[in-house]
Amino acid sequence: MLRLVLPGLPVLRNALGGHLRLLPAVVVLGLVASALEGVGIGLVIPMLSIIVGHDDSSQMSSFSAFFQKVGSGFDNGERLIVISAIIVALIVLKNILAFSNTVLTTFIYGKASHSIRSALSEQLLRVGYPFFLQQDPGRLLNIISNESWRASDAVQTVLGAIVNASAAVILLAFLLLLSWQMTLLVAFGLAAVQLAHAVLSASLKAPSRSVTSHNSALASRMLHLVHAGQLIRIFGQEQREKAVFDGASDAVRRAGFVLQTRQGALPLLTEVLHAMLFLGVVVGAWFVGVSFPVIVAFVVLLYRLQPHMRSLQTAWSQLQGWSGSMEEVRWLLDSSDKPQPPEGIIPFHGLRQGVKFDGVTFRYPDSGSRAVVLHSASFEIRKGRSTAIIGRSGAGKTTVVNLLCRFVEPDEGVTLVDGLPLSQIDPTQWRSQIALASQELELVDGTILENITYGQKQATAAEAERAAKSAEAHEFIEKLPQGYQTVVGYRGVNLSAGQRQRIALARALVRDPDILILDEATNAVDGLSEAAIVETLRSRAGHRTTVVISHHRSTISFCDDVVILSGGRVKGQTPLADLASLSMDELYELQGVD
């Protein structure tokens, strides 16, 4: 039931996590502060009785009569002073408690916001890689940068609502004790206002979802403008991109306008309803003959109750308005419909014989009727040897790498490592023994040294330098004013493509991996440097295994074996020596590659 009533409840529960146990303290502080306020207001009764000279408590409820007796031992002047002093003391104490509650709720809010962001980042790091193949990055960016803040705000709103609800309960209890008849009238009135408010708030859900989906689309456009700067300029698409972006931005504005105007109308409407209720109570009290001091105390209590009720209603409509955001955050945090990370418990400490693809068939997730990418592929990568995987564009070479790295898993068939299914091997241990250099793996924003030792934190500067020398990167790094401390910028923008590739290669080599995978890892490197890199790779022969993907004959020249792929099918696996004299095209022709 609550799940239906309060959108995003699971998100809030997770966000509050261990701090849920602090909520009773929030409630108690709220209750006590309001009780102090209620007593202070109750003390208005004897004050007014003295001032208007109406000291008769016979027609009052026992609760009102109790206040009427306060300070009855003093003469009227002293009594006024004593009661005023008590009221001031109560106000001071109430505000100290209210401030303590503000500190407590702010602390809980900060922790809850942090746990939402932390849970989102953990989920993005934990989820199986195919998730990123299926999802729109704009949607993910929007959830992290936008919707997560709304979810945090929702936590703050709920905390505020708890404080307001505590105050409302106490003030209502005081009203009840002062006059049950008038309180009954108030309760009916409040229920009617609440009902009207709930009906109107429900209409916020659809616009909230619309805002969220338009925000996702806008985030995609923003990503596109950031990443496609060159493309847009060289093809002269600035005008068109501007129009598309403005369209997406305007759609957010329009959706936001609908949501905010509906949200904005609610407090106004409830203010009118509350005012009607207020006046109705005063007139009703006069009709049933409630004494003047009690009416005043009742009205003051009602006046103090009103902002709490309105805050509760505003909180309600805000939560409805953020339901789209909460749903998005809940969706990302929910692991049940996401690809799982690779499993496996068999320890892996190094390759002993080799890796065998045995009848592996694969299609990318969510590809619907799309073609199978690998058809029953069978070939072998032998330990200590270098295996080239070649084939025309789209043949499935990178897909083989994705399977080797366990970014994706075969649909049929099996990948065997020393005779054991790769799916049963501990993925962390497996990955710790392989290193990948590919066009997909970017540099991180940091220094060159940080990039080379990324994932190998214990590597010394000397080891990083050795790896850089092997990757033909040391020379150009040394020429940079800051050398290894040069900051490469976001995705390595401060470097040339060939320089980036050589640093990425050094990053793979510094791991001294058991299996080195190079996927078009040197295609931007000049011929001389590439020849030197090839010599380095040749020197790994015998004790280390290398898998190379390249369209260049020279890059695979040091390889022992060659696997030829065509349209996702293995056309053959042969020692490269048998084909040594052939160019790439002759090689494809010989193997019947289309």
Ligand SMILES: Nc1ncnc2c1ncn2[C@@H]1O[C@H](COP(=O)(O)OP(=O)(O)OP(=O)(O)O)[C@@H](O)[C@H]1O
């Ligand atoms: N993330 C993906 N989702 C759906 N299909 C994909 C995805 N990645 C690749 N494919 C498809 O899988 C097929 C093989 O792609 P793959 O990247 O493995 O080819 P490749 O041989 O490495 O090509 P290239 O030499 O051009 O890099 C292609 O038809 C491609 O369209």
